[in-house]
Amino acid sequence: MVSRIRKNDLVQVLSGKDKDKQGVVIGILPEKGKILVKDVAVVTKHVKARKAGDFAGIRKEESFIDITKVMPVCSACKKPSRVNTKVLDTGKTTRICNRCKEIF
Numbered sequence: 001m002v003s004r005i006r007k008n009d010l011v012q013v014l015s016g017k018d019k020d021k022q023g024v025v026i027g028i029l030p031e032k033g034k035i036l037v038k039d040v041a042v043v044t045k046h047v048k049a050r051k052a053g054d055f056a057g058i059r060k061e062e063s064f065i066d067i068t069k070v071m072p073v074c075s076a077c078k079k080p081s082r083v084n085t086k087v088l089d090t091g092k093t094t095r096i097c098n099r100c101k102e103i104f
Contacts (some may be wrong), residue, residue: 012080026062034068046058
């Protein structure tokens with residue numbers, strides 16, 4: 001099965017507080033339908049030192065957002081687009097852009 005979004009894909013956020021931001025996918029939880037995008041949905045965490053040598057403080061890190069809120073950006077036409085699949089002559093299944101029909 002070919003997934004619509006993979007790790008290291010460039011995606012654009014469609015809704016929420018980070019609407020129209022673009023970022024690279026750094027993690028996916030397909031069973032929960034969640035995605036982790038670099039510099040999107042940044043939250044502040046107050047971290048307590050747990051061991052000797054650890055530092056306590058305030059850290060900013062990305063949080064998971066719903067996978068339905070993002071759309072992959074085509075590398076050829078540089079626009080967010082839907083993804084179709086196509087079986088090549090070699091029998092391999094690939095993802096193609098629905099706008100320009102180029103392979104992702």
